[in-house]
Ligand SMILES: NC(=O)C1=CN([C@@H]2O[C@H](COP(=O)(O)OP(=O)(O)OC[C@H]3O[C@@H](n4cnc5c(N)ncnc54)[C@H](O)[C@@H]3O)[C@@H](O)[C@H]2O)[C@@H](O)CC1
């Protein structure tokens with residue numbers, strides 16, 4: 034699947050003009066391809082089709098679709114939502130339907146006609162906004178979109194449902210809810226995001242005749258992470274190798290209050306191929322969890338009276354970190370002053386890839402500039418609340434569009450950020466984003482994040498790049514979560530069931 038941003042689509046469109054393509058021809062192709070896709074999905078002959086067209090090129094595609102559907106025997110009406118087209122190509126396409134038996138009305142010009150028309154409409158086409166849309170719908174278009182969503186017939190969206198930002202997936206609360214979205218040439222980030230499915234419905238990619246050469250040099254920034262992508266990147270187990278060949282993860286985790294986090298993250302890491310996993314924690318945690326982690330190396334260290342790891346352990350931690358191939362820090366560590374100082378020292382001094390989760394993220398949020406002193410590659414795995422602490426942006430702003438803030442954070446601090454949520458996105462410092470496709474609401478439970486952190490840490494320890502460790506870890510975690518939900522239900526599954534499902538996920542990889 035090729036995913037291109039709106040900016041990249043413009044580049045591809047521009048490039049195609051060098052290959053005897055014209056903007057008008059592309060619009061003709063797009064509208065025709067959309068009409069063909071609609072005809073494949075629905076019988077249009079003799080049916081009433083109402084097409085809402087905006088002023089931009091998306092509206093132009095709508096005019097072409099109107100002509101094609103009319104030629105196919107549909108009774109077509111076009112509603113101009115915002116007056117006359119503002120691009121010459123769209124204006125030309127509107128002119129071409131002038132000679133046909135197609136009613137063209139302005140929204141608001143004849144409310145009675147529109148009400149009657151919609152009452153007899155069999156299917157709707159949304160050609161109001163395409164990739165040019167950003168921000169919020171204005172009042173007029175909120176009304177239009179509400180009207181479309183309220184008709185109760187199947188809605189076909191051209192390129193992207195109106196009100197959805199193609200690059201971020203952010204959707205206006207009133208955005209069009211389509212049953213099918215016909216995307217032109219390539220998926221857009223939003224149409225590829227599983228979370229956008231409630232707006233996009235089924236997504237169909239239509240070839241609009243952009244020559245393959247026009248895509249040259251346009252490297253997709255978004256990657257859909259699926260089974261094949263992950264299994265291609267998992268570390269190979271080769272004959273004649275030993276445990277030292279599969280990495281050593283140092284897991285700095287746990288405190289008297291949060292022993293489970295240490296157990297879950299360590300177990301998940303051990304289930305993910307790492308040669309060695311060392312749990313560095315307080316003496317008490319190590320003594321208590323020993324029976325649950327017979328395969329782990331335990332590094333019992335000094336503790337504070339409150340049962341958290343003491344800063345006195347710092348030298349031992351740094352020594353252990355240098356013997357490792359990756360370090361995971363933060364799960365169940367607590368948020369006291371020593372825990373924070375330990376995290377800061379690890380960031381400043383560890384030269385191995387460093388995965389920071391949970392309390393490690395909370396520590397960073399209090400002293401974010403420490404990230405600028407980092408010595409190694411850093412992967413952060415915040416959920417929405419943690420992202421809010423890291424960025425100091427309010428939750429209400431992040432919820433509809435965590436990606437923009439996550440990308441900006443990754444860029445500013447040069448870190449890989451795993452944006453945990455219903456459908457997790459991973460953002461790397463260089464603008465690239467990985468869209469995950471697995472997981473379910475049963476993973477929204479305590480302990481789940483510890484499992485993911487262990488997985489990502491183990492993959493980093495085995496030499497995967499930060500973004501591969503993160504994106505593969507997220508997919509494996511979601512897949513194991515899907516198996517666990519299948520067996521135990523989303524209600525009853527526990528984080529440890531996710532770990533128990535990991536062997537089946539890896540066993541699916543026959544390489
Ligand atoms: N890039 C390509 O290769 C092609 C693009 N085509 C179509 O062109 C579309 C993009 O067209 P345009 O760039 O003209 O833009 P749109 O038609 O998506 O949007 C129209 C205009 O709405 C304005 N707008 C954006 N956000 C708004 C808001 N919140 N409130 C009010 N107005 C807002 C923008 O200024 C934009 O110019 C694509 O989605 C696709 O449908 C096709 O015609 C063929 C080829």
Ligand SMILES: [K+]
Nearest residue numbers: 159162191193
């Ligand atoms: K649209």
